[in-house]
Amino acid sequence: MPRAAKPQISFAEWELLQQGILLEPVLQTISDFLDDHEEMIEAVRRDLERGLKNPATGRNGLTPQQVLRSLILLRFKNWDYRELRERIADGYTLRQFADFYCQPVPKHDAFNRAFNRLTNSTDAAGRQ
Numbered sequence: 001m002p003r004a005a006k007p008q009i010s011f012a013e014w015e016l017l018q019q020g021i022l023l024e025p026v027l028q029t030i031s032d033f034l035d036d037h038e039e040m041i042e043a044v045r046r047d048l049e050r051g052l053k054n055p056a057t058g059r060n061g062l063t064p065q066q067v068l069r070s071l072i073l074l075r076f077k078n079w080d081y082r083e084l085r086e087r088i089a090d091g092y093t094l095r096q097f098a099d100f101y102c103q104p105v106p107k108h109d110a111f112n113r114a115f116n117r118l119t120n121s122t123d124a125a126g127r128q
Contacts, residue, residue: 009101009102010101010102012102013101013102016092016096016101016102021092021093021096022093023093023096023097024093026076027093027097030072030076030097031069031097034065034068034069034072040068041064041065041068042064043121043122044064044065044067044068044118044122045064046122047117047118047119047122048061048062048064048067048114048117050117050119051117061110061114062106062110062111062114063099065099066098066099066100067111067114067115067118069097069098069099070084070088070098070111070114070115071115071118073087073088073094073097073098074111074115080108081108081109081111081112082108084108084111085105085106085107085108085111088100088105089105
């Protein structure tokens with residue numbers, strides 16, 4: 001079940017944000033675009049909830065925001081699933097872009113399962 005879109009940030013995250021660490025310009029442009037197009041996030045949310053008997057129960061999974069942003073990183077940087085996980089886990093700017101901040105980054109197979117739940121229409125919209 002996808003979690004809420006924006007959990008409250010921790011003091012550690014707030015401190016890192018105050019240091020003024022910036023995303024690379026292309027990722028910042030993509031991030032701004034995604035922030036302006038909430039309908040893309042909603043399409044991912046619908047795909048992640050599709051087929052679940054009761055999406056309001058169960059363990060929290062990746063948020064739609066994390067899935068979409070991670071998929072963009074995977075395609076943009078041409079990484080495999082393991083490298084995607086390692087890069088996000090190791091770098092603060094990629095954690096910021098992918099909306100993980102100080103949260104634990106899941107294993108590579110969690111990304112694979114989440115990306116496979118996306119329908120072709122949602123995935124094609126993300127490629128444009």
